[in-house]
Amino acid sequence: MITIVNEKSPHLRRKDSLARMLIDVLIALAPTIVFALVVYQWDAARNLAISWATMVASEIVYVLIANRIKYDGKKHTFKEHLKSGWSKVTINNVLAPSVSAAIFALIMPARTNPYFMIYPALILGSLFAMIIGKLVFGGTGSNIFNPAAVGMVFSKICFGSKYIYQSRPFFIVTGGTPLTNSIVEVPGLNSLTGKWMGINEVPLESLLFGQVGGTIGEAFKIAILVGMVYLLIRKAADWRIIVSYLSTFVLLMALAGAIICTRHDINFFRFLAFQLLSGGMLFGVTFMLTDPVTSPINSPSRFIYGSAAAIITVIIRLFGALPEGMAYSILICNMLAPALDYYKWSSPKWNKRYVIILCVALGIALLAVGLGLGFGGEVVAA
Amino acid sequence: MISRPKHIEDTKGLLGQLPTIDAPVPDFLYLATDNARCKGAEIYVKEGDRVLMGQKIGLRRAAFFEQPIHATCSGIYLGKEKHYHRSGKLVDFLKIQNDHLDEWDPSLKERSDEEIAKLSKEDIIEILKECASVGLGGSSFPTYIKMQGKQPIHTILINGIECEPYISADHRLMLEDPESIIGGIRILQQAFSCKDARICVKSKYSDLRQVYGAFLKRPEAEGITLCPVGNFYPQGWEIAMIKSATGIEVPSGHLPGEFGIANFNVSTVAGIYQAVKYNRSVVERLVSVTGDGIAYPSNFRVRVGTPLEYLLQACGGFVKEEVPKVLILGGPMMGASIPSTDCIVTKTVTSCIVLNAEEAKEEPCIRCGSCVLSCPTGLEPQQIMQAVKANDKDRIKALNPLRCIECGLCTYVCTSKIRVTDFVRRAKIFAKL
Secondary structure, three states, rough: OOEEOOOOOOOOOOOHHHHHHHHHHHHHHHHHHHHHHHHHHHHHHHHHHHHHHHHHHHHHHHHHHOOOOOOEEEOOOOOHHHHHHHHOOHHHHHHHHHHHHHHHHHHOOOOOOOOOHHHHHHHHHHHHHHHOOOHOOOOOOOOOOOOOHHHHHHHHHHHHHHHHHHOOOOOOOOOOOOOOOOOOEOOOOOOOOOOHHHHHHHOHHHHHEEEOOOOOOOOOOHHHHHHHHHHHHOOOOOOOHHHHHHHHHHHHHHHHHHHHHHHHHHHHHHHHHHHHHHHOOHHHHHOOOOOHHHOOOOHHHHHHHHHHHHHHHHHHHOOOOOOOOHEEEEEEEHHHHHOOOOOOOOOOOOOOHHHHHHHHHHHHHHHHHHHHHHOOOOOOOO | OOOOOOOOOHHHHHHOOOOOOOOOOOOOOEEEEOOOOOOEEEEEEOOOOEOOOEEEEEEEOOOEEEEEEEEOOOOOEEEEEEEEEEOOOEEEEEEEEEEOOOOOOOOOOOOHHHHHHHHHHHHHHHHHHOOOOOOOOOOOOOOHHOOOOOOOOOEEEEEOOOOOOOOOOOHHHHHHHHHHHHHHHHHHHHHHOOOEEHHHHOOOHHHHHHHHOOOOOOOOHHOEEEEEEEEOOOOOHEEEEEEEEEEOOOOOOHHHHHEEEEEHHHHHHHHHHHHHHHOOOOEEEEEEEEEEOOOOEEEEEEEEEHHHHHHHHHOOOOOOOOOEEEEEEEOOOOOOOOOOOOEOOOOOOOEEEEEOOOOOOOOOOOOOOHHHHHHHOOHHHHHHHHHHHHOHHHHHHHHHHHHHOOHHHHHHHHOOOOOHHHHHHHHHHHHOO
């Protein structure tokens, strides 16, 4: 006898799943992870292992607690509660924290001074990222902030003065200036410190091939670009965010470069290339800003979201007290996402309101960059 | 995957090439007393009476129109029986024992071409009303009401797009019976006194382009053109079709007639030709039986009133009987699932699709935005879903879910396998309150 199931239309589903999307992000992260493991060896392995174990464990503990047997007047043993919770654990409860953990581990430094400070930085950062950044909101799909960025910022605020951003020569670059083989053991410095004043000294090849100081994942740009292309081909990241971010970034940096190059002995294109290739900007825009959970849902909102993140990054880079502000700009824009999607003005198509918002934001940013660097006056070097 | 689907995977490539088989007429035929638009009917014949093919044996009553019921075979009327209707409801059906003589009601006279040429719009409307001509694409909306519109029509669009995957009844009809379609279009041209008629088909069907390329050169096909449009789903939605074929955008809540456009399904047009030329109602229609749960997918020419089980047996029955099946009448995206094989093929059944039921596990929404990108009406299904979950009526109303055409794309694309369409349906009920 045949069983006929009654269901509502539609009866077809696209071959796609949440797990596939998460695995795509992990695959896109793989080149960066491989680079980190080759170059930073034990340091990278330790970063990845500690944050992965902490994040997966906290997510699974959360699922077990959230799916314990509901109060029904009877007494249940701990084992029964555990069984009920365990039945709800899915592959996505491992994959989602794995993505967060990989990103978090890759935006942490390789060493600290003293050396043992990296352990509390990693463990507390991972716990904060998962619990405050994600689980208190209700787990996968409900978080407001990118968990990895939350954890990174938390660790940096708590342990930042102990960080050492090392550069470890890996590729032998022909034609560039000789690379420093010595490990610069100055805490709190990465390739962007000193702002644009050191641009002439930093060879672009070394930026491209990760021969500069920085976190373990952000240095090697080629691996990140491979990941970005993979994400775009598999459509696991929305191209609108990446395109709007990069174009706004280039636009604002071009203005800044045009002003700076008239005052200093810096090549305009070198300035642009330096800004594009240094710091965690590329890593952040590829893997953190495109996180669909924390970005808006309409395509014009996504454009504005990407632009807003670029504006904040540029302003922090040029005028901020920090060397760079990728994580901060991501967190600030995560807060903007619900406002951009507010039902009273949200629309999946471009309308006048969106265009005005975008133009006003860009105008203010251009004005801020221009005025900040001094259209007429002397350049105030940071 | 954050994207709008370009096409929906299907098996039509195979089925569209299969010629239509004349399904043998079964010994008992069943005619619905109720349908999607009509509740309740009046029966003119008594049990045991002999009825003739095409004879009016009853009258369905709806809110603002009446629709005669025509016998689709000659035989003995045996009384009422309950079966499932296309809409998924148990409905009274009139059971007729077929005597296999197919004796037509002698009062139905054939019209010559000269007689047809003299008919006015009112005459044609009267004929269509008598022959119970309805939208055969699935809407079952009476054609004569559609034609009563007072606005002048400048373009007639014939919908042969059949954008749903799997089904190919309209494709086969267009290949096998171009004469009826062109005849039907001529009657429509005459009724609306409008020359410009366009047959919209998917641009990927080169076979249709070849057949109609030859047919439309004939003198009687004056003014009729073939209009290849996009291959995507839902291109067959009338507003998407009008936009692709003429460039006119019909805002939601308006009828195409207000913009000078009349649109008809190809099967309806063939039905109009049968009605006007031979004074006959639709007694046969093309039905595709397909899906991965059926042994031999086929296209059938089926007598209206045939039990579905009869067709399923003709297709070799189910494969993998241990797997639960979903039985769909209509396309797999918008068609209704029926709870039993005890169902009857009515005029508006275009296809029967048997799918192996797949249990998809629902995951939390990750706001990937595929549903927003895919929605053909420009809604935000994800936001509507959140509003329904939050029970926030103001938000639901502000998101305007009544524009939804229930095409099902939001559920189809969902990365987290959420039945988003069901939430939007609930929102529509909320918004009407």
